[in-house]
Amino acid sequence: MLMSRFKQLGLLLCSVLLAANVHAVTVEDSKGSFSLDYAPQRIVVLEFSFADALAAVGITPVGIADDKDKNRVLPEVRDIIGDWQSVGTRSQPSLEVIASLKPDLIIADISRHEAVYDDLKKIAPTLILPSRRETYSDNLKAAAIIGKIVGKEQAMQERLALHRDKMANIAKQLPSQATVQFGVARADALFLHTSDSYAGGVIQALGMQTPQSDRDDSAYRQTSLEQLLAINPNYFIVGHYTEPSIVDKWRKEPLWQVLQAVQNKHIYSVNPNVWSRCRGIMAAEHMAKDLLAIFNKS
Amino acid sequence: MTRPFYGLTIALTAILLLFLGWWNLFAWSVIPIQAQDVWLSLTHFDSQSISHRIVQDLRLPRLLTAMLVGACLATAGTIMQGLTRNPLAAPSVLGINAGAALGMALVSTLPVLYGASSTSLAAMIGGGVAWLLVMLLGSSWRIGGNERGRLVLAGVAISALCAALTKAVVIMEEDQAAGVLTWLAGSLADARWQTWQHYWPFALAGLFGALLLTPSLNLLQLGEEHARNLGVNLLRSKLFGSFLVLLLVGTTISAVGSIGFIGLIVPHMARLLVGQDFRIFLPVAMLLGATLVTLADTLSRAISYPMETPAGAILALIGAPFFIYLVRKRTL
Numbered sequence: 001m002l003m004s005r006f007k008q009l010g011l012l013l014c015s016v017l018l019a020a021n022v023h024a025v026t027v028e029d030s031k032g033s034f035s036l037d038y039a040p041q042r043i044v045v046l047e048f049s050f051a052d053a054l055a056a057v058g059i060t061p062v063g064i065a066d067d068k069d070k071n072r073v074l075p076e077v078r079d080i081i082g083d084w085q086s087v088g089t090r091s092q093p094s095l096e097v098i099a100s101l102k103p104d105l106i107i108a109d110i111s112r113h114e115a116v117y118d119d120l121k122k123i124a125p126t127l128i129l130p131s132r133r134e135t136y137s138d139n140l141k142a143a144a145i146i147g148k149i150v151g152k153e154q155a156m157q158e159r160l161a162l163h164r165d166k167m168a169n170i171a172k173q174l175p176s177q178a179t180v181q182f183g184v185a186r187a188d189a190l191f192l193h194t195s196d197s198y199a200g201g202v203i204q205a206l207g208m209q210t211p212q213s214d215r216d217d218s219a220y221r222q223t224s225l226e227q228l229l230a231i232n233p234n235y236f237i238v239g240h241y242t243e244p245s246i247v248d249k250w251r252k253e254p255l256w257q258v259l260q261a262v263q264n265k266h267i268y269s270v271n272p273n274v275w276s277r278c279r280g281i282m283a284a285e286h287m288a289k290d291l292l293a294i295f296n297k298s
Numbered sequence: 299m300t301r302p303f304y305g306l307t308i309a310l311t312a313i314l315l316l317f318l319g320w321w322n323l324f325a326w327s328v329i330p331i332q333a334q335d336v337w338l339s340l341t342h343f344d345s346q347s348i349s350h351r352i353v354q355d356l357r358l359p360r361l362l363t364a365m366l367v368g369a370c371l372a373t374a375g376t377i378m379q380g381l382t383r384n385p386l387a388a389p390s391v392l393g394i395n396a397g398a399a400l401g402m403a404l405v406s407t408l409p410v411l412y413g414a415s416s417t418s419l420a421a422m423i424g425g426g427v428a429w430l431l432v433m434l435l436g437s438s439w440r441i442g443g444n445e446r447g448r449l450v451l452a453g454v455a456i457s458a459l460c461a462a463l464t465k466a467v468v469i470m471e472e473d474q475a476a477g478v479l480t481w482l483a484g485s486l487a488d489a490r491w492q493t494w495q496h497y498w499p500f501a502l503a504g505l506f507g508a509l510l511l512t513p514s515l516n517l518l519q520l521g522e523e524h525a526r527n528l529g530v531n532l533l534r535s536k537l538f539g540s541f542l543v544l545l546l547v548g549t550t551i552s553a554v555g556s557i558g559f560i561g562l563i564v565p566h567m568a569r570l571l572v573g574q575d576f577r578i579f580l581p582v583a584m585l586l587g588a589t590l591v592t593l594a595d596t597l598s599r600a601i602s603y604p605m606e607t608p609a610g611a612i613l614a615l616i617g618a619p620f621f622i623y624l625v626r627k628r629t630l
Contacts, residue, residue, distance in 0.1 A: 091469075092469065187406075188480060188481065188488065189480050221605065222480070222605070222606075224487050224488070224606060225356070226327070226328055226329065226352060226356055227328050227604060227605070227606075229328070229329055229348070229352075230328035230329050230604065246488075253355060253490070254345075254351060254355055255348075255351050255352065255355050255356065258348055258351065
């Protein structure tokens with residue numbers, strides 16, 4: 001009797017230890033090795049792409065650096081995660097608000113938050129990954145890492161497989177030889193998203209071409225009308241941050257008419273928030289659907 | 299120096315300006331433009347040719363604006379140095395650029411102020427307020443109270459204050475800030491015929507007014523007491539001079555953004571060439587200013603070809619060491 005009690009206790013202990021071992025995961029983030037020996041319950045994310053990754057496996061973050069505007073989070077992501085607390089802007093998240101949420105994991109962006117990395121670590125274990133200026137494949141890698149660290153590796157791999165299927169399926173319906181250029185237009189500046197940018201990566205993942213840039217450079221490049229003429233893409237997709245934007249000003253200029261995309265009426269507007277800020281599994285699928293709608297129309 | 303020498307200097311500068319202007323029209327184009335295309339686009343314009351179009355629609359207004367910008371800023375610097383008898387006086391040193399930048403940043407980012415005034419008006423008001431504060435702090439309005447160091451210190455302090463406030467605005471309103479940042483760097487890349495049309499009437503009026511002011515500036519160099527004894531109305535000259543500076547700098551800044559150091563460097567170059575007489579060295583300064591900005595604009599396409607580097611940044615690279623040189627020359 002006593003022996004069987006001991007056996008039961010031993011079994012229980014073993015299973016507890018095993019369970020703990022299941023949660024102890026180690027991943028490589030932008031600062032090296034990152035380990036967590038519990039499944040985080042209260043997660044604060046400081047970029048939209050991380051919220052997208054959490055939503056992909058059905059987890060709701062307690063806080064998002066949403067630029068104090070909930071509408072900036074992708075609608076598809078909002079539908080899954082419900083409500084959250086804003087922790088300020090992505091560029092200047094409020095450390096006080098983050099601390100007040102008592103998170104057990106913070107996911108930060110190496111590009112924006114490296115300077116406050118040490119402060120964030122004092123609040124909670126901080127996983128730091130690329131987001132701003134990341135490529136499409138960087139983003140999928142970051143999503144896989146997030147899946148592993150929140151204890152949903154299996155679910156994330158399944159979601160990523162589904163994502164690849166969806167993208168491949170849409171790619172079949174899009175013309176593979178077309179060059180597509182995306183850019184965001186502000187009141188007095190146009191920034192093209194180059195082949196190395198996230199949007200450029202999504203376009204390539206959908207089997208289409210992005211204009212070759214003659215120099216190795218960053219994801220976003222400020223571009224004049226003249227430089228746009230030199231690039232001369234088949235399709236030009238613009239996200240207008242303001243109306244009227246600089247592109248609307250250019251429309252009145254004779255040189256604008258020389259653009260191939262203008263002559264063939266292949267200029268389209270998309271939501272700049274989705275295309276430029278969101279990034280993520282669901283954001284890419286949203287962009288793919290936008291492109292499908294554009295090419296079905298044309 | 300004799301009159302023919304002045305004539306030669308002016309003629310040589312004008313030839314240099316014309317040559318640089320012609321070079322500016324075709325050099326470092328993303329879409330290749332031949333040198334003869336420039337000529338052909340002016341004489342036998344072919345609306346189907348892209349290079350003709352670029353010369354006519356982009357290059358020509360850009361070049362003319364660059365020339366006028368150079369002339370205006372050089373003139374503003376000359377007037378400021380003449381009025382304050384301070385060799386370090388220039389729009390960028392005495393806070394006008396920073397004040398105008400703050401004015402523009404406020405109008406373009408704060409929702410309360412949207413549409414309250416045009417950006418060019420905001421630039422002029424901002425620059426005017428900053429200039430007024432600098433003159434008051436530097437006690438430049440008081441007769442005889444014209445301490446050189448004090449004025450420059452006041453300019454530096456006001457510039458720093460305005461720059462800090464501008465940065466605060468930019469950080470708080472990050473989304474609208476990209477445009478402000480582009481503008482702060484000062485670039486001629488977006489100067490079109492429309493820019494030119496809004497710009498040249500005011501700029502030419504300012505330049506003409508400056509030529510009228512030159513006799514008083516000459517007398518002011520003798521010292522304020524002497525100038526007054528010789529019949530110069532000090533207050534009127536200072537007010538008219540300040541108005542001209544604001545007109546020249548304000549319209550320039552609203553056309554192409556904040557371009558510094560032209561107003562500081564060029565008057566010294568001109569004085570070196572033709573001496574102290576404002577009636578001669580002001581026109582030379584105008585020509586030299588136009589030449590320098592045209593050159594900077596050409597280089598702005600060359601430095602990180604095929605991307606554009608703001609012309610203001612290039613001028614700052616030349617201007618900052620020159621400023622240090624001037625300061626050292628004064629104290630040693």
